[in-house]
Amino acid sequence: MTERSPEPTGDYTLGQIGEFGLINRVARTVPQGPAVLIGPGDDAALISASDGRVVASTDLLVEGRHFRRDWSSAYQVGRKAAAQNLADIAAMGGVCTALLVGLAAPADLPLSWAKDLSAGLADEAALVGASVAGGDTVGSETLLIAVTALGDLRGLAPVTRAGARPGDVVAYAGELGWSACGLELLLRDADGPKLAFARHRSPEPPYEQGPAAARAGATAMLDISDGLLADLGHIAEESGVAVDLDPEAFPIDDRLRETARKLGVEVLDWVLTGGEDHALAACFPADAGLPPGWSAVGRVVDRPAAQAPLVTVSGRAWQAAQGWDHFSR
Amino acid sequence: MTERSPEPTGDYTLGQIGEFGLINRVARTVPQGPAVLIGPGDDAALISASDGRVVASTDLLVEGRHFRRDWSSAYQVGRKAAAQNLADIAAMGGVCTALLVGLAAPADLPLSWAKDLSAGLADEAALVGASVAGGDTVGSETLLIAVTALGDLRGLAPVTRAGARPGDVVAYAGELGWSACGLELLLRDADGPKLAFARHRSPEPPYEQGPAAARAGATAMLDISDGLLADLGHIAEESGVAVDLDPEAFPIDDRLRETARKLGVEVLDWVLTGGEDHALAACFPADAGLPPGWSAVGRVVDRPAAQAPLVTVSGRAWQAAQGWDHFSR
Incomplete structure (x- = not known):
């Protein structure tokens, strides 16, 4: 003009x-x-x-x-x-x-x-x-x-979803479950920890952990937007492997656990299937050693028979809604 | 999944x-x-x-x-x-x-x-x-x-909107007015040249002319999406200059001229104010020589007094809707 x-x-x-x-x-x-x-x-x-x-x-x-x-x-x-x-x-x-x-x-x-x-x-x-x-x-x-x-990438090799190998350690950095908790509280118009509301409104992804994982030799990595199980499914698909998680290995905040109990929700449901926290999940060679800030929560295993689930928890399929599809919900 | x-x-x-x-x-x-x-x-x-x-x-x-x-x-x-x-x-x-x-x-x-x-x-x-x-x-x-x-950019310096200098030649490459003609025909449900309908639906910008202009020393360039007058106004604004166009200099296709006549439209209105042809407009130093495919249609001149129009046709403001604002129309 x-x-x-x-x-x-x-x-x-x-x-x-x-x-x-x-x-x-x-x-x-x-x-x-x-x-x-x-x-x-x-x-x-x-x-x-x-x-x-x-x-x-x-x-x-x-x-x-x-x-x-x-x-x-x-x-x-x-x-x-x-x-x-x-x-x-x-x-x-x-x-x-x-x-x-x-x-x-x-x-x-x-x-x-x-x-x-x-x-x-x-x-x-x-x-x-x-x-x-x-x-x-x-x-x-x-x-x-x-x-x-x-x-x-500042000279680093890109970490795709396709490089995970059986024997790798599965780990995550950042927070899991808080955004799902905040959404549940908002949907029920219920009170709860301020952190849950805050994280649902504005997640705080651990940006620096991406390059840190790449430098530590991560074989596969993604950001968790659809829920950990669904997103690890993408790594399993692309890498031609499967993943088994240890439910005891997740460090779960007491406030998150207590809020889940009050609402009658299984807290691991938020942690395993809640989207939008934008934590990072990655696979590391067993001998690599995790960078500070990463929690080991499972293992990459061999691809199972065709009909078996690609991501399991203690060897079994997790019985809950797995992730988020933008057209079906 | x-x-x-x-x-x-x-x-x-x-x-x-x-x-x-x-x-x-x-x-x-x-x-x-x-x-x-x-x-x-x-x-x-x-x-x-x-x-x-x-x-x-x-x-x-x-x-x-x-x-x-x-x-x-x-x-x-x-x-x-x-x-x-x-x-x-x-x-x-x-x-x-x-x-x-x-x-x-x-x-x-x-x-x-x-x-x-x-x-x-x-x-x-x-x-x-x-x-x-x-x-x-x-x-x-x-x-x-x-x-x-x-x-x-393959090593070339970027050509912004801010480098035009008084004395530069103003030129364009590609087509002007066809998209506006096609839109008018569609709005009136009227018949007309196939090219008009085709160009309104899918413009054919002269992609190779961008790098060609950069190599030829273009001082300013932009793609014409809001109409030539409005877009040259952006160059004038950013470069601190003004532009005067010669209405006789535009090569106008006979089919475009004839369609305008039938619809009772001033054909230069389509050429000067029609958006979405995605032709390129650029300014070149007077001694640079235009690359093949470019038509000289005006001159960069000194910035006038504050209230004077920045883009003129034969020294006068063009009396028509100047360009397109996405919220007001």
């Missing part, structure tokens, strides 16, 4: 300020990380990829399915949207360098909501030295956030 | 096959370009960034705003979604290496629609040697496609 309008005061809707107003008021005010060579405002961003490769992952968050505006603030939604993408980069062994963010929003969305979302995205990205380097905004009936994370 | 189900036959909806079914049936069947080191199916893709930098751009397309299922096939929507992102990479002087694609779709979307969309994205990307290397699928009331393009 060639005309320039005076800066409005107070809160406006996106429909009032328009696309270019949003870009100028939000995108360009964000401080940029060291990897961003060209930031928002041009046809594309330019990001450093120091070792000649770039790790890239994209996720969509839809209002009513991945967040609710009455349960989470815009700032919390921003932190969560960034966190799940940063965790994907960490799960390859990388460090995020930049985010690109698409916002599809109804015209009546308050400008303040978009600004708070942007602040949440920026603060989460800043935890690893990254920033929001570009994006797009469009009008839409449905409020949706599309986040793409770019990252740098 | 650890269980494997038999391959269904016939058409299914996304709700029936689920997220993992979609990933397995669509994403993993796509052939990958040479820059893709790790493709779909892991936490993130890994893409070559040969000169240590990656160009990255993201765009959202919303049903009813950017495409209509009764006007465009899924294949055409896929080609268009890819084209507008590939054009952003070209407009920096780069070549696209990979796309990441997010699909937010109602559960009743036919699997065949998603497959055709994927084929359109893949075919357009293949024009420059790129491929769909990753993505995400989620359920949503609104059908939305989020495309992120990654690209490689």
Whole structure:
């Protein structure tokens, strides 16, 4: 647009300020990380990829399915949207360098909501030295956030889902079950530990543990977004192996255990099948030694007969809903 | 998911096959370009960034705003979604290496629609040697496609919007006005040149002209998505200059001119303000010589007084709607 309008005061809707107003008021005010060579405002961003490769992952968050505006603030939604993408980069062994963010929003969305979302995205990205380097905004009936994370392996080999071998130790870093607990409390409108609500609204993935696991020789790794059993199933599928977990090996917080008891829930159900904590799960050679912060919880075993489950707990299938499918629930 | 189900036959909806079914049936069947080191199916893709930098751009397309299922096939929507992102990479002087694609779709979307969309994205990307290397699928009331393009400058300096200098020649490569003509024909349910309908459904940006302009010393460049006048306004803003166009300099196809006459439209309105052709506009030093395929249509001039328009036609403001704002229309 060639005309320039005076800066409005107070809160406006996106429909009032328009696309270019949003870009100028939000995108360009964000401080940029060291990897961003060209930031928002041009046809594309330019990001450093120091070792000649770039790790890239994209996720969509839809209002009513991945967040609710009455349960989470815009700032919390921003932190969560960034966190799940940063965790994907960490799960390859990388460090995020930049985010690109698409916002599809109804015209009546308050400008303040978009600004708070942007602040949440920026603060989460800043935890690893990254920033929001570009994006797009469009009008839409449905409020949706599309986040793409770019990252740098800094010379490390990528850790995929396909390298686990029988005999490897299965371990995780970060938290398990807290997000599921928070969701259950919100659904029941019940009281419980503040940590559960906080983690459901904004998980805190252990970003630094991704590169740490890669350096320690991890053979396979992923970020736990669909629940530990479902996600270890992906490693088992891709690696042509199976996994057996030891239910006694999980360090379970007393507050989580007590809340489960009060709600009549099996606490291991939250730990084994709860999604969205964005902990990391990885397999390590038996002789590798786990980096600090990782808990060994099982073993990689040989692939069983065709109909047998690929992930077992004490040798048996876990009797519960296994993970989350975005179209069926 | 650890269980494997038999391959269904016939058409299914996304709700029936689920997220993992979609990933397995669509994403993993796509052939990958040479820059893709790790493709779909892991936490993130890994893409070559040969000169240590990656160009990255993201765009959202919303049903009813950017495409209509009764006007465009899924294949055409896929080609268009890819084209507008590939054009952003070209407009920096780069070549696209990979796309990441997010699909937010109602559960009743036919699997065949998603497959055709994927084929359109893949075919357009293949024009420059790129491929769909990753993505995400989620359920949503609104059908939305989020495309992120990654690209490689191959050692060239990026061409931003900020380098135009008074005296530069303003030129464009590609087509102007055809998409606007096609949209007008569709809105009026009128007959007209096939090319107009085709270009509105799937533009054909001149991808190779981006790096060609960069090599020829272009001082500023962008892809024309909001209309030539509006987009040159961005260059004028960012470069601290103004632009004056010569209306006689535009090579206008006789079929376009004739269709405009029949509809009672000023053909230059389509050419100067029509969006979505994804031609490239650039400024070149007066002594640089334009690469083949570029048409000189104006000059960069000194920045005028504060209230004067930044982009003029024969020294005067163009009297028409200038461009497209995604929230106001």
